Amino acid sequence: MSESRSYGRHDIDDEEEEAAFGPSTDLIRAVREALAEDRAAEVETLVLPLHPADMADLLEQLNPDERRRFIVIARGFIEPETLSHLDDLVREEVLELLTPREVAAAVRELDTDDAVDLLQDLDEKAKRRILDAVPAADRAILEEGLTFPEDSAGRLMQRALVAVPMQWTVGETIDFLRAKDDLPDHFYDLFVVDPARTPVGSVPLSRAMRARRSVKLADIMEGGPRTIPATMDQEEAANMFRQYALVSAPVVDDGGRLIGVITVDDIMHVIQAETEEDLMALHGVAETDFHASAFVTAWRRMRWLGVTLVNTIIAAAVISRFQATIEELVALAVLMPIVAAMGGNAGMQVVTVTVRALATRDLTPGSNVWRTVGKEAAIASLNAVLFAVVMGAVAAIWFDRAALGAVLGAALVFNMMWAGLAGTVIPIGLARMNMDPAISAGPFLTTTTDVLGFFSFLGLASLFLL
Amino acid sequence: MSESRSYGRHDIDDEEEEAAFGPSTDLIRAVREALAEDRAAEVETLVLPLHPADMADLLEQLNPDERRRFIVIARGFIEPETLSHLDDLVREEVLELLTPREVAAAVRELDTDDAVDLLQDLDEKAKRRILDAVPAADRAILEEGLTFPEDSAGRLMQRALVAVPMQWTVGETIDFLRAKDDLPDHFYDLFVVDPARTPVGSVPLSRAMRARRSVKLADIMEGGPRTIPATMDQEEAANMFRQYALVSAPVVDDGGRLIGVITVDDIMHVIQAETEEDLMALHGVAETDFHASAFVTAWRRMRWLGVTLVNTIIAAAVISRFQATIEELVALAVLMPIVAAMGGNAGMQVVTVTVRALATRDLTPGSNVWRTVGKEAAIASLNAVLFAVVMGAVAAIWFDRAALGAVLGAALVFNMMWAGLAGTVIPIGLARMNMDPAISAGPFLTTTTDVLGFFSFLGLASLFLL
Numbered sequence: 001m002s003e004s005r006s007y008g009r010h011d012i013d014d015e016e017e018e019a020a021f022g023p024s025t026d027l028i029r030a031v032r033e034a035l036a037e038d039r040a041a042e043v044e045t046l047v048l049p050l051h052p053a054d055m056a057d058l059l060e061q062l063n064p065d066e067r068r069r070f071i072v073i074a075r076g077f078i079e080p081e082t083l084s085h086l087d088d089l090v091r092e093e094v095l096e097l098l099t100p101r102e103v104a105a106a107v108r109e110l111d112t113d114d115a116v117d118l119l120q121d122l123d124e125k126a127k128r129r130i131l132d133a134v135p136a137a138d139r140a141i142l143e144e145g146l147t148f149p150e151d152s153a154g155r156l157m158q159r160a161l162v163a164v165p166m167q168w169t170v171g172e173t174i175d176f177l178r179a180k181d182d183l184p185d186h187f188y189d190l191f192v193v194d195p196a197r198t199p200v201g202s203v204p205l206s207r208a209m210r211a212r213r214s215v216k217l218a219d220i221m222e223g224g225p226r227t228i229p230a231t232m233d234q235e236e237a238a239n240m241f242r243q244y245a246l247v248s249a250p251v252v253d254d255g256g257r258l259i260g261v262i263t264v265d266d267i268m269h270v271i272q273a274e275t276e277e278d279l280m281a282l283h284g285v286a287e288t289d290f291h292a293s294a295f296v297t298a299w300r301r302m303r304w305l306g307v308t309l310v311n312t313i314i315a316a317a318v319i320s321r322f323q324a325t326i327e328e329l330v331a332l333a334v335l336m337p338i339v340a341a342m343g344g345n346a347g348m349q350v351v352t353v354t355v356r357a358l359a360t361r362d363l364t365p366g367s368n369v370w371r372t373v374g375k376e377a378a379i380a381s382l383n384a385v386l387f388a389v390v391m392g393a394v395a396a397i398w399f400d401r402a403a404l405g406a407v408l409g410a411a412l413v414f415n416m417m418w419a420g421l422a423g424t425v426i427p428i429g430l431a432r433m434n435m436d437p438a439i440s441a442g443p444f445l446t447t448t449t450d451v452l453g454f455f456s457f458l459g460l461a462s463l464f465l466l
Numbered sequence: 467m468s469e470s471r472s473y474g475r476h477d478i479d480d481e482e483e484e485a486a487f488g489p490s491t492d493l494i495r496a497v498r499e500a501l502a503e504d505r506a507a508e509v510e511t512l513v514l515p516l517h518p519a520d521m522a523d524l525l526e527q528l529n530p531d532e533r534r535r536f537i538v539i540a541r542g543f544i545e546p547e548t549l550s551h552l553d554d555l556v557r558e559e560v561l562e563l564l565t566p567r568e569v570a571a572a573v574r575e576l577d578t579d580d581a582v583d584l585l586q587d588l589d590e591k592a593k594r595r596i597l598d599a600v601p602a603a604d605r606a607i608l609e610e611g612l613t614f615p616e617d618s619a620g621r622l623m624q625r626a627l628v629a630v631p632m633q634w635t636v637g638e639t640i641d642f643l644r645a646k647d648d649l650p651d652h653f654y655d656l657f658v659v660d661p662a663r664t665p666v667g668s669v670p671l672s673r674a675m676r677a678r679r680s681v682k683l684a685d686i687m688e689g690g691p692r693t694i695p696a697t698m699d700q701e702e703a704a705n706m707f708r709q710y711a712l713v714s715a716p717v718v719d720d721g722g723r724l725i726g727v728i729t730v731d732d733i734m735h736v737i738q739a740e741t742e743e744d745l746m747a748l749h750g751v752a753e754t755d756f757h758a759s760a761f762v763t764a765w766r767r768m769r770w771l772g773v774t775l776v777n778t779i780i781a782a783a784v785i786s787r788f789q790a791t792i793e794e795l796v797a798l799a800v801l802m803p804i805v806a807a808m809g810g811n812a813g814m815q816v817v818t819v820t821v822r823a824l825a826t827r828d829l830t831p832g833s834n835v836w837r838t839v840g841k842e843a844a845i846a847s848l849n850a851v852l853f854a855v856v857m858g859a860v861a862a863i864w865f866d867r868a869a870l871g872a873v874l875g876a877a878l879v880f881n882m883m884w885a886g887l888a889g890t891v892i893p894i895g896l897a898r899m900n901m902d903p904a905i906s907a908g909p910f911l912t913t914t915t916d917v918l919g920f921f922s923f924l925g926l927a928s929l930f931l932l
């Protein structure tokens with residue numbers, strides 16, 4: 001399924017092959033031209049029909065100066081949802097251009113999860129100023145939302161939901177829904193609760209809609225609803241949505257009482273963000289790097305390159321122990337990067353697979369840790385022997401010296417087998433020590449494959465070739 | 467948002483901190499013990515309460531021999547949905563253990579998208595045998611489903627859907643839904659169609675449910691529904707769901723007629739798979755590697771390691787041109803891996819960010835290509851100068867030779883700036899040539915940073931240090 005790919009979608013040359021949605025290139029160009037000459041009415045006409053998500057995309061495409069001009073024109077009609085769709089960093093910029101009163105008005109209109117998401121990134125002073133401009137009842141809900149840990153289910157949940165007592169019939173429920181006016185814009189399941197407000201079941205709307213009015217909810221509900229504790233990690237909540245094909249799920253407090261609902265639209269973003277985060281962390285980059293300023297991004301990457309530098313200095317120190325050996329046989333300097341690179345690349349393949357398997361819980365305690373380690377060791381052995389034979393032969397012919405080929409082959413076998421083993425053991429070990437394997441496994445691994453690669457190759461060479 | 471992480475979730479040591487869902491470690495252990503002694507009744511009692519997705523997880527955790535025993539016991543009561551939840555490779559194994567008649571029975575019960583997904587991976591003979599055992603009407607639908615390109619919206623869509631004419635009222639619609647019995651199990655939107663069956667709008671169920679019976683659908687529908695052509699790439703469809711927070715979307719044929727529906731549960735899997743695929747491709751591994759056999763995985767990774775080997779041989783050939791230089795000043799051999807590694811790592815950071823920006827359409831033609839290239843060049847310059855100064859000083863002190871530090875610094879500046887430029891230009895260029903940047907950009911880039919790193923460092927050294 002994942003092997004064959006369609007290549008067309010990355011094509012960005014042919015302008016006729018425009019994306020099927022989102023603001024078009026032509027529209028963006030027209031808005032820019034109108035902004036350059038401050039033709040406010042034209043900008044308004046161009047952007048007013050846009051969906052908030054498309055308006056957000058447009059804002060992200062503008063440069064900071066154009067964004068400022070845009071906000072001056074659009075502050076009166078820009079929809080609050082546009083703010084939610086903005087990338088974190090562009091949003092920060094836009095919020096600074098609005099008054100606390102304007103932001104507070106937007107916050108009141110948004111769903112609680114989006115409002116909390118918007119507030120959470122602001123500094124304390126800005127947050128306070130905006131909260132002060134919000135009516136007391138709304139403020140209490142927002143402040144409670146902010147008490148949940150970042151990246152928890154509590155931050156994702158929306159407070160407005162549809163909860164119905166279990167003795168109700170379908171007819172009573174429909175009448176209630178028609179009469180009540182502070183319901184969420186969209187909802188997908190009716191949550192059935194007991195008198196203590198504990199969820200006891202859920203009824204998908206499609207099922208409620210097809211049942212006769214006299215049918216009792218208790219008779220058509222799915223019992224034992226999959227509740228999500230407000231403190232659950234958002235990645236865990238996303239795994240649960242995926243596993244059970246959920247569209248919405250009830251969120252409960254410590255006492256098991258229904259306090260909110262998470263809907264699948266937020267989960268789609270979590271799935272993408274968590275998957276990207278894990279895999280980008282392997283290269284020391286962050287999901288937000290694309291929109292961050294050059295300075296912020298440079299600083300963030302610098303730390304990781306600093307780790308790389310320390311790693312390579314350690315490897316260089318290993319090489320420096322063998323300077324006499326290299327002086328005598330300079331072919332070693334030519335071949336030694338091959339041993340290190342093959343080990344590093346083979347190891348990173350294993351790390352990548354292991355990190356994802358841990359995150360998606362394909363790799364779990366007790367059952368399959370040893371099987372995974374064993375399988376990767378087997379793969380490593382196969383590839384190690386193959387590449388050792390091939391590269392050993394190449395080196396023997398290249399430098400016309402069979403023993404040199406043999407030493408290179410032996411070092412390759414040693415380093416690639418180590419890479420296969422370490423590629424599983426390091427991430428699993430880091431996870432057991434409660435460290436994030438995605439962030440730390442890469443540098444750990446390549447340091448070991450560099451050091452062992454140079455040490456084994458140069459060490460064997462000094463023993464057998466001189 | 468993505469910077470702070472909760473580390474607890476990767477913890478797999480503490481068995482009390484069991485996952486909040488899925489088959490428990492204890493259950494898996496109990497099933498294994500019962501299977502080992504062929505206690506069929508006990509296995510049935512243990513697994514019967516499981517959700518199909520959990521049953522699939524359990525099957526994935528068993529080894530092939532245990533799976534065989536399990537199927538012998540469970541073939542009578544295993545739910546068809548379990549097959550859909552299985553990883554591709556485990557599913558292949560399980561399907562081989564079932565008779566064509568059993569598979570055909572499962573296929574008939576599944577939604578069309580799941581049935582097509584199940585059939586598509588089988589070889590022609592097996593597919594034929596199963597299709598022959600399916601009634602003609604179902605067979606025609608499945609065969610049509612298989613004609614859509616792999617990874618297209620057509621493969622994801624389900625045929626059963628709710629389409630209603632625009633002159634209907636809410637009351638008529640509810641009566642229709644109550645009377646009709648071949649509706650999909652779950653649906654979230656009513657698709658309003660014109661007499662030619664072209665979608666003209668959609669009504670979310672929550673809105674239909676809250677409207678009075680006399681209200682006309684045409685008055686509450688969202689017009690200009692976001693339709694998905696059956697040939698659209700699934701990643702594009704997923705981007706559209708994310709962008710507009712869709713829960714279901716109508717799929718249309720070439721003539722714009724409604725032929726199916728895609729629901730968000732399938733999209734969640736697409737988002738995860740496409741994101742993983744892009745980022746794992748950077749290391750030459752596939753999403754399915756975790757469950758594939760050691761031989762299949764070894765073969766797949768071998769190809770990529772072969773590319774790495776060719777790259778490093780090219781780099782070695784560059785070094786070999788400078789053997790005389792290295793013989794004269796062996797410190798060069800000690801320091802040269804640093805130049806290559808820093809360039810390679812800095813470049814891979816940029817490639818990772820660029821590949822994802824292309825896939826999510828954050829990076830699009832016309833508008834922001836040059837801004838992105840410029841920003842990455844600025845970041846690269848900042849980091850290049852910083853690390854050149856630091857490492858140049860270290861080298862000058864280490865080998866007590868200022869000129870050596872200067873040469874190392876100059877080579878680092880050169881290689882890291884190249885890395886920053888190539889990290890954007892290579893993926894964008896590959897995309898323009900309709901090649902997949904995720905698969906090819908990594909090897910391309912590291913070959914250039916290795917070659918240029920060694921060449922610039924050793925070349926400058928031979929010019930200025932000897």
